[in-house]
Amino acid sequence: MSELGEYLSSEVVVDYADGLISRREALRRLGLLGVGAAVAVPLLAACEAQRDTTTTPQTAPTPAVTGPAGPSPLPTEPITFPGPNGQLQGRWAAAATPKGSVLVVHENKGLTDHIASIAGRLAAAGWSALAIDLLSEEGGTATFADPAQATAALNAAPPPRFIADLKAGVDELLRRNPGHTVGAMGFCFGGGMVWSLLAAGEPRLRAAVPFYGPFPAGASVSGSPDAAVLGVYAQLDDRVNATRDAARDALSKAGLTFEIVTYPDVNHAFFNDTGQRYNAPAAAQAWAKLTDWFTQYLT
Numbered sequence: 001m002s003e004l005g006e007y008l009s010s011e012v013v014v015d016y017a018d019g020l021i022s023r024r025e026a027l028r029r030l031g032l033l034g035v036g037a038a039v040a041v042p043l044l045a046a047c048e049a050q051r052d053t054t055t056t057p058q059t060a061p062t063p064a065v066t067g068p069a070g071p072s073p074l075p076t077e078p079i080t081f082p083g084p085n086g087q088l089q090g091r092w093a094a095a096a097t098p099k100g101s102v103l104v105v106h107e108n109k110g111l112t113d114h115i116a117s118i119a120g121r122l123a124a125a126g127w128s129a130l131a132i133d134l135l136s137e138e139g140g141t142a143t144f145a146d147p148a149q150a151t152a153a154l155n156a157a158p159p160p161r162f163i164a165d166l167k168a169g170v171d172e173l174l175r176r177n178p179g180h181t182v183g184a185m186g187f188c189f190g191g192g193m194v195w196s197l198l199a200a201g202e203p204r205l206r207a208a209v210p211f212y213g214p215f216p217a218g219a220s221v222s223g224s225p226d227a228a229v230l231g232v233y234a235q236l237d238d239r240v241n242a243t244r245d246a247a248r249d250a251l252s253k254a255g256l257t258f259e260i261v262t263y264p265d266v267n268h269a270f271f272n273d274t275g276q277r278y279n280a281p282a283a284a285q286a287w288a289k290l291t292d293w294f295t296q297y298l299t
Contacts, residue, residue, distance in 0.1 A: 001035075002155075002159070003214075003216065003217060004155060004159055005034065005155050007189070007192065007214050008033055008108055008151055008154070008155050008189070009030060009033050009035050010239055011188070012026055012029045012030050012033070013026070013030075013043055013044070013047060014268070016047055017050070018267075020276050020277075026040075026044055027041070028148065029148045029151070030043075032148050032149065032151070033151070033152055033155050034155070067273070067280065068117065068121070068283070069121075069271065069273070069280070069284045069287035070121035070122075070124070070125065070287045070291075071121055071124040071125055072124060073093070073117045073118075073119075073121045073123070073124055074093050074094075074123040075120065076091040076092060076093045076117075076120050076123075076131070077091065077092050077093075078090075078092075079091070079092045079130075081168065081169075081172040081175075082168065082171075083164070083165050083168040084161075084164040084165070084168060085137055086136075086137065087136070088132065088136040088165055088168055088169070088172075089111070089132075089133040089136040089140045090130050090131055090132045090133055090169070091111065091115075091116040091119055091130070091131040092119070092128075092129075092130050092176070093119040093122065093123035093129050093130075093131075094128045094176075095122075095123045095125075095126050095127055095128045097126065098126065098127060098177050098180055099126045099127055099180070099298060099299060100127050100128075100177070100183060100207075100298025100299055101127060101129065101130070101173040101174075101176070101177040101180055101181075101182050101183070101298075102119075102129045102130075102173075102183045102184065102185060102294065103129075103130055103132060103166065103169045103170060103173060103182065103183070103184040103185075104119050104122070104129055104130065104131040104184075104185055104186065104190075105132060105134070105166065105184065105187070105190030105191075105193045105194055106131065106132075106133070106134065106141075106187070106189070106190050107188040107189050107190055107269070108150075108151045108154060108188060108189035109141075109147040109150050109151060110135045110141030110144065110147070110150040110154070111131055111133040111134075111140070111141045112274075114272060114273070114274045115131050115187070115190075118131065118185075119131040127183075127294055127298060128173070128176065128177045128180075130172060130173055130176075132165065132166065134154065134157075134162050134165055135150060135153055135154065135157075136165065137157070137161070138153050138157075154189065159196070162196070163193075163196060163197060163200045166202075167197075167202060170184075170204055170205070174204070180298070180299065181207075181297075182204055182205060182206060182298075183205065183206055183294055183297065183298050184197060184202075184205055184208050184209075185208070185209040185290065186210055186213060187211045187213070187269070187272065188211070188268065188269060190210075190213065191210035191211045191212055191214075191232075192210070192213035192215075192216070194208050194209070194210040194213060195210050195213050195214070195215050195216060195219070195247065196216055196219075197224075198221040198223075198224040198227060199216050199220065199223070199224075199250075200223065201223025201224055202223070202224050202227070203223065204226075205224050205226065206226055206297050206298055206299075207227060207228050207229075207230075207293060207297040207298050208224075208227045208228070208229045208230070209229075209230045209232060209290050209293060209294075210229075210231055210232065211271055211286070212232060212234055212237050212268050212270075213240065214240055214243050215244070215247040217243075217246075219250060220250060220254065221250050221254045221256060222253070222254040222255075224254075224256070225254065225255070225256065227256060228256070228257040228293070228296070229256055229257070229258040229259075230258070230259050230261065230289065230290060230293045231248075231258065231259070231260045232261055232263070232271075232286055232289075232290070233260065233261065233262040233263070234262070234263055234267050234270050234282075235262055235263060235264045235265060236267040237267055237268040239268070240268060241262070244260065247260070248260055257297075261286075261289060263282045263286065265279075265282075266282045267279075270282050270283060271283045271286055271287075
């Protein structure tokens with residue numbers, strides 16, 4: 001199984017372990033990712049055994065929800081733009097007086113309304129933003145009625161294609177917002193894609209904010225020398241946090257400007273206000289941190 005496939009499969013297992021999906025749904029999702037019953041059943045059984053022996057489950061407290069972090073989003077418009085293998089799709093939000101522009105990379109369910117709203121929030125805060133659809137070659141996220149099928153389609157695509165598409169997204173931001181610098185941010189799968197873009201070498205990036213994304217094994221980020229990187233992590237997200245030290249070491253070795261922030265008592269996907277792990281106070285803090293970061297490094 002590829003590194004991406006292992007990550008996506010582990011997300012299913014963790015969702016099951018945390019009680020967010022049923023055993024039947026976990027088996028279905030693992031099957032879509034190519035994990036057969038001979039492997040999937042023991043994986044889930046191990047989760048069940050661990051739950052049976054754990055007296056204090058590792059879960060984040062549930063705060064009073066105060067709504068999504070950031071300002072009310074500006075409207076986004078569907079756009080297409082040239083990619084390496086045809087037209088790419090995305091949602092575009094233009095700031096009235098842009099301070100720079102940001103490429104927004106979605107989670108493993110594709111380009112959802114939630115991710116589009118983040119582009120709109122960035123535009124409201126002064127950065128024109130493009131939320132790219134990495135399922136464009138499959139017809140776009142909207143062609144998948146089942147989010148698990150969208151995840152499976154991402155798993156089936158060759159990872160180098162994603163990097164080429166992301167670079168095309170940078171091209172489009174520079175075309176639409178000339179004279180301004182470009183940053184990138186992403187969540188979960190998208191956070192991993194931002195790390196992968198840095199590792200592939202993207203010298204045009206001036207800022208990057210990967211949210212709880214896995215760092216590619218053995219990667220160097222020296223090919224993106226001008227990117228100031230804010231790595232965002234969740235204290236309870238042991239799975240992704242296992243790559244945090246490798247990310248820090250790679251950033252230090254490359255001599256990049258960076259900061260690693262780990263928010264206490266929250267779990268993976270704490271910024272997603274449509275998800276079950278949403279933590280409004282932490283999301284508000286993270287929004288303030290990332291906008292301060294972009295203010296400093298994007299012009």
